[in-house]
Amino acid sequence: MQTTGWRAVLDRTRWVHGPLFLLGGGVWDYYTLQLDRLLDNVLLFAYLVGFAGVTVLDVRLDLGLPVPALASRYRRWLQLAGQFALGGLLSAYFVHYLRGAPVQRELVWLLLLAAIAVLNEVADHTARLPWLRVPLLAFVGFNYLLAVLPLATGTLVGPILPLIGASWLVVGTMWAASWRAKVGQPVLQARVAGFGALGLQVWMVAADLVPPLPLTLMSAEVTSAAAEEELYAMDSVSELLAPVGLMTPQLPWQPGEVVRVRTPVYLPASMATTVVHRWSRWVEGDWVTTDRIALEIRGGREEGFRTYSLKRRTEPGAWRVFVETPDGRELGRVTFELVAAEAE
Secondary structure (H helix, E strand, O other): OOOOHHHHHHHHOHHHHHHHHHHHHHHHHHHHOOOOOHHHHHHHHHHHHHHHHHHHHHHHHHHOOOOOHHHHHOHHHHHHHHHHHHHHHHHHHHHHHHHHOOHHHHHHHHHHHHHHHHHHHHOHHHHOOHHHHHHHHHHHHHHHHHHHHHHHHOOOOOOHHHHHHHHHHHHHHHHHHOOOOOOOHHHHHHHHHHHHHHHHHHHHHHOOOOOOOOOEEOOOEEEEOOOOOOOEEOOHHHHHHHHHOOOOOEEEEOOOOOEEEEOOEEOOOOOEEEEEEEEEEEEOOEEEEEEEEEEEEEOOOOOOEOOEEEEOOOOOEEEEEEEEOOOOOEEEEEEEEEEEHHHO
């Protein structure tokens, strides 16, 4: 029997439903999500638990193992619920990093998050395979812990604690999925894929490809005495082009005068930590570090904790100040050129 009316329209446009829901969810998260709020993290935890539960039931159904009757009868709806939970997690973290990290620090990471989110919507049959679903669970579990542990502990965390927590999530999920059954090839493949995803995630954090949120570089300003009221304020265009040598702002400079770099950093009210200003100068084709200045910061200011460093021993030429965590993860960078005032 041929469908008519609104059912026919829904059937003809089914292929765009997932992308539209993904886009709508991303816009909603952008304007409403705050990952330093308890309620939002509880919601994401519910998504994570829900996705893990759907993974267990779906794998058991694939293996022909016993499941509740409702899970077998409404398997399609169960899979859609898992897809929704995974999409909610990916959308939340995409928005989290989009709002929180400078452009040149986040591009690769954002592209990866976006690619996984699109795969979840347009290739949902592939995303349900155990060898892919379990690494996706490991991925979102790792990132949940990476985001929430600093809020719980009041300090930044490296990849070790999220790795331990996400590893237990993978082990527990696969144990529940294969309970009362011999471990077969699909289960072994899913486990290997899950731990492979965790290894890749740890490498990305160690390689500084994942911005160290919840710390956020809100802006940057550079000024010198010769410039008087002139200063360079970081914006989205110069932030993207200055690091590759384009649109590098120039500041008037005189020998012996102080150059100041100000970088307000946002962090939640419960946190206190240290950031480092690593001053570097372009010398013979490379950036040479001249100073490392540690700055204590505390959370609670919506516009960011007022953080700045001063340097008197400067020379004309290109300079760059890297804003980093104590373990070397980069929040952002400020590139500028000092030009002798007489040359103007």
